[in-house]
Structure formats: structure tokens, C-alpha cells
Amino acid sequence: MKIRAVYPGTFDPVTNGHLDLIERSAKIFDEVIVAILRNTDKIPLFTVQERVRMLKEVVRGQKGVSVTTFGGLLVDFAVQTKASVIVRGIRAVSDYEYELQMALMNRRLSPHLETVFLMPAEAYSYLSSRLVKEISQLGGSVRGLVPPLVVRELQKKHQQSMRIREKHTK
Numbered sequence: 001m002k003i004r005a006v007y008p009g010t011f012d013p014v015t016n017g018h019l020d021l022i023e024r025s026a027k028i029f030d031e032v033i034v035a036i037l038r039n040t041d042k043i044p045l046f047t048v049q050e051r052v053r054m055l056k057e058v059v060r061g062q063k064g065v066s067v068t069t070f071g072g073l074l075v076d077f078a079v080q081t082k083a084s085v086i087v088r089g090i091r092a093v094s095d096y097e098y099e100l101q102m103a104l105m106n107r108r109l110s111p112h113l114e115t116v117f118l119m120p121a122e123a124y125s126y127l128s129s130r131l132v133k134e135i136s137q138l139g140g141s142v143r144g145l146v147p148p149l150v151v152r153e154l155q156k157k158h159q160q161s162m163r164i165r166e167k168h169t170k
């Protein structure tokens, strides 16, 4: 029996930590659906379409890996796509409490769905999309933390917002 896993998240933007986890998941499961949440409370830097485009580009050629979006409950999406596993990454102990809460709540909602926690490579254990955005917005280098495509997209975003700010201060 083929095992299909869903790897959900905001991916705003995708980091090398996410990619590391996708690669590890693809080795364990037959199929991995990377699922970008559409209706998040957070105000994203990148639109859903931009995130889909970047993710598709960086996972291109990886066997069994696909990228899509979802709305509503994750457990409903898992049922729709016939996934039996949810993959989540745990970087440090601080991630555990929130992840445990989510995993147990998802189990309550859908008892047959298992959450599997994977650890990214040590080098990415302190990496987050939030920090990547902050560093790049303040002019720091995020090379080696995100794929080269994302480095370029971040630069474009910040140039755009600088131009908008300049226009408003004129």
C-alpha cells in the first residue's frame, strides 16, 4: 500500500529547512503533498500564487513530491487527498508544545490520521521564515538559508516596497 503524506505550512517563503524536510519525507513516504495554507491569520509577504510558484520551482524533479494549496481544516484536506500522514518539522524543544497541541487536536478530529515529526539538519535548527524575512528586509544576507530563487524574490519584494515608500514620502 502506498503511503501519501501531507506537509502543510505557510511557507512564506520556503526555506532550506523546509526543503530539507521535504527531501527527508520523500525518502520515507511514496508521495508527499506540500500544502500551502491559503486562509492564514498572518499577513504574508508573498501571495499564495508566488509561494506556489517558488515551491514548485525548488522541488522540481523530486520524485513523488507535489505542491498545492488548501483552505479550511487540514484534516479535511488530508481526507480529500487520501493522505494518511501529516508531516511537521520540529527544530527545537520550543516547537514541541504547539506542535503537540496541533497533532493531538488533529488526531481528535481525524483519529486515523497520524502526525509524524521530523527533525531538519542541525544547520537549519534555528532557521525560520519569519527571521529570513526580517533579516532580508533589514539588508542582511540570507544566502545559504533559502534557495537562490528565494533570495532573488526577497530582494525584488523589498525593492518594490522601498519604491512604494519613496513614492509616498515625495
Ligand code: PNS
Pocket: 008, 009, 010, 011, 037, 072, 073, 074, 075, 101, 102, 103, 105, 106
Ligand atoms: O507553517 P505554519 O504556519 O506553522 O503552518 C501551520 C498550519 C498551516 C499547519 C496550521 O495552521 C493548519 O493546519 N491550519 C489549517 C487549519 C486547521 O486545520 N486548524 C486546526 C489545527 S489543529
